[in-house]
Amino acid sequence: MLTGMARPLVLTLGEPAGIGPDVTLAAWLQRAQHDLPPFYIRGDAACLTRRAKVLGLDVRVAEVGADEAAPAFAHALPVVPTGRIATAAPGQPDESSAAAAIASIEHAVADVREHRAAAVVTNPIAKSVLYKAGFHHPGHTEFLAELAKRDGVVPQPVMMLWCPSLAVVPVTIHVSLRDAIAQLSTELIVSTARIVVQDLRSRFGIAQPRLALAGLNPHAGEDGSLGREDRAIVAPAVEILRGEGVDARGPLPADTMFHAAARKTYDCALGMYHDQALIPIKTIAFDEGVNVTLGLPFVRTSPDHGTAFDIAGTGRADPSSLIAALKLAARMASAAPT
Numbered sequence: 001m002l003t004g005m006a007r008p009l010v011l012t013l014g015e016p017a018g019i020g021p022d023v024t025l026a027a028w029l030q031r032a033q034h035d036l037p038p039f040y041i042r043g044d045a046a047c048l049t050r051r052a053k054v055l056g057l058d059v060r061v062a063e064v065g066a067d068e069a070a071p072a073f074a075h076a077l078p079v080v081p082t083g084r085i086a087t088a089a090p091g092q093p094d095e096s097s098a099a100a101a102i103a104s105i106e107h108a109v110a111d112v113r114e115h116r117a118a119a120v121v122t123n124p125i126a127k128s129v130l131y132k133a134g135f136h137h138p139g140h141t142e143f144l145a146e147l148a149k150r151d152g153v154v155p156q157p158v159m160m161l162w163c164p165s166l167a168v169v170p171v172t173i174h175v176s177l178r179d180a181i182a183q184l185s186t187e188l189i190v191s192t193a194r195i196v197v198q199d200l201r202s203r204f205g206i207a208q209p210r211l212a213l214a215g216l217n218p219h220a221g222e223d224g225s226l227g228r229e230d231r232a233i234v235a236p237a238v239e240i241l242r243g244e245g246v247d248a249r250g251p252l253p254a255d256t257m258f259h260a261a262a263r264k265t266y267d268c269a270l271g272m273y274h275d276q277a278l279i280p281i282k283t284i285a286f287d288e289g290v291n292v293t294l295g296l297p298f299v300r301t302s303p304d305h306g307t308a309f310d311i312a313g314t315g316r317a318d319p320s321s322l323i324a325a326l327k328l329a330a331r332m333a334s335a336a337p338t
């Protein structure tokens, strides 16, 4: 059995009609320039070969076994088949998309859990395409937690988006704004923050992580006059965390906690809902942001962008975020080998 980063990374296919194949091919071509760790795709080699042809890229795609992937990486883009073919043309998901994308994620997780791969890096999926095919998980984050289940217990997955100058976590994830407010509780904030602290210590080497918690309402509720949740839900969570020795502050007004000077005062900002946390990082670092799932028994990273159907197969997809995701996965896997 290979250990730590002696193992390659496993990269999922993602939505075959999206830009996953484009950025994967581009990242492999730039492997030496960026000193990328060896990786292989779990998917359909023919899909990658077709996309290389559409893009006019000179990439040899090699179908291999997982144990042959690392040595093959220097000369070819290694693909370990899942048995599911992906026929979708760029920008046009078809009935093969969902099965191929789901099988790829399942096989990738099995590879990392069975020590054939060091970490999972996922290419973007189109959630609506998967939902139409009966997929009932809101996104990768929740599906990966289900796949990480042990003895019937599903770990709490925490979504973090990371770039060198900012890390953000949405406490509620893929739910409507109405449901996010209904779901928000002191317990959920505390359990999320505990996972953030634990993984920032073990995977990022931050001994005493500094957390900044956003309020839910404008001006963090303005002393209760603009909403009661900040006093009733967020403030007690901060008190509990501080009682446990966590360096936590809040509730802070969300509109003034992301400017450059403010960002230097914490290691991770917790937003109370998806867009509150993700808009700041996607605005300042769309090209290098990485989506990381904390709380899992293995490392998972992903580019911060989606399937970008509008540019799939055109050669306009920027691979920077995938490259950052591959590098961060290698760094995290080396920090605490799984």
Ligand SMILES: NC(=O)C1=CN([C@@H]2O[C@H](COP(=O)(O)OP(=O)(O)OC[C@H]3O[C@@H](n4cnc5c(N)ncnc54)[C@H](O)[C@@H]3O)[C@@H](O)[C@H]2O)C=CC1
Pocket (backbone or CB within 6 Å): 019, 023, 123, 124, 125, 126, 127, 128, 140, 291, 302, 303, 304, 305, 306, 307, 308, 309, 310, 311, 316, 317, 318, 319, 320, 321
């Ligand atoms: N981790 C994942 O699986 C994610 C999946 N998605 C899914 O992606 C689908 C599309 O979502 P959108 O909100 O449209 O976001 P998107 O990120 O796919 O696209 C937003 C805009 O950014 C551009 N863009 C995205 N990535 C780019 C790249 N690498 N290079 C150059 N331009 C790029 C697109 O062309 C588009 O104009 C949805 O179904 C969503 O669920 C979205 C985010 C993450």
Ligand SMILES: NCC(=O)COP(=O)(O)O
Pocket (backbone or CB within 6 Å): 138, 139, 140, 141, 142, 278, 291, 302
């Ligand atoms: N906006 C981030 C996003 O949708 C990614 O979700 P996931 O598929 O990584 O859970």
